[in-house]
Amino acid sequence: MRFMVMVKADKNSEAGVMPSEQLLAEMGKYNEELVKAGVLLAGEGLHPSSKGARVRFSGSKRMVIEGPFPETKDLVAGFWLLQVKSKEEAxxxxxxxPNPMxxxxxxxxxxxxxxxxxxxxFTPExxxxxxxxxxxxxxKQ
Known part of the structure; x- marks a missing residue:
């Protein structure tokens, strides 16, 4: 089973505040554990929403909305993609x-x-x- 693990943004991550050296070291150690256990497929931090965009769909119309986006609690600051046996393992x-914020x-x-x-x-084709x-x-990877 694969699980997307999303770190929720906060006002600091949305303001572009970079993690401390200590947090980067702790996250590096944690990521090493994930790799050694064979469960990490991908993992990255994301730039704040001010550097992003959304595309809103309405039928055949497309509307681009440039960031920043107001609701911090709905935003993602980073992610891991894990391959594990169960939700409980994830x-x-x-x-x-480590606490990411x-x-x-x-x-x-x-x-x-x-x-x-x-x-x-999901047909054979x-x-x-x-x-x-x-x-x-x-x-290509």
């Missing part, structure tokens, strides 16, 4: 994470859909296309 890994912070854990989760709608795309991505 939770245990996240509980070992000064004071209070929150990390959200969400399971990633796998091909088999989509049922009959679509599965073949997905496998081809994943293989192509793997050759």
């Amino acid at each position: 939770i245990e890994w996240v509980k070992r994470c 000064p004071g209070e912070s929150e990390i959200e854990i969400r399971q990633v859909f796998e091909a088999e989760d989509f049922g009959a709608e 679509l599965r073949k296309q997905e496998e081809r795309l994943r293989a192509e991505i793997a050759t």
Whole structure:
């Protein structure tokens, strides 16, 4: 099972305040543990929403909304993608994470859909296309 683990933004991360050397070292150690355990697929910090954009869809229309975005609690400051056996295992890994923000912070854990989760709608043709795309991505990394 794959889980997306999202570090929620706060006013400091949205203001572009960079993590301290101590936090970077603690996160580096934590990431090493994830790698050694074979569960880390990806993980990165994100620039503040002031450097981002959203694309809003309404039927066939597209509207670009430039950041910053007002609701800090809805924003993501960083993420990990973990391959683990269960949600409980993902939770245990996240509980070992250093606090990513000064004071209070929150990390959200969400399971990633796998091909088999989509049922009959994910036809053999679509599965073949997905496998081809994943293989192509793997050759470019």
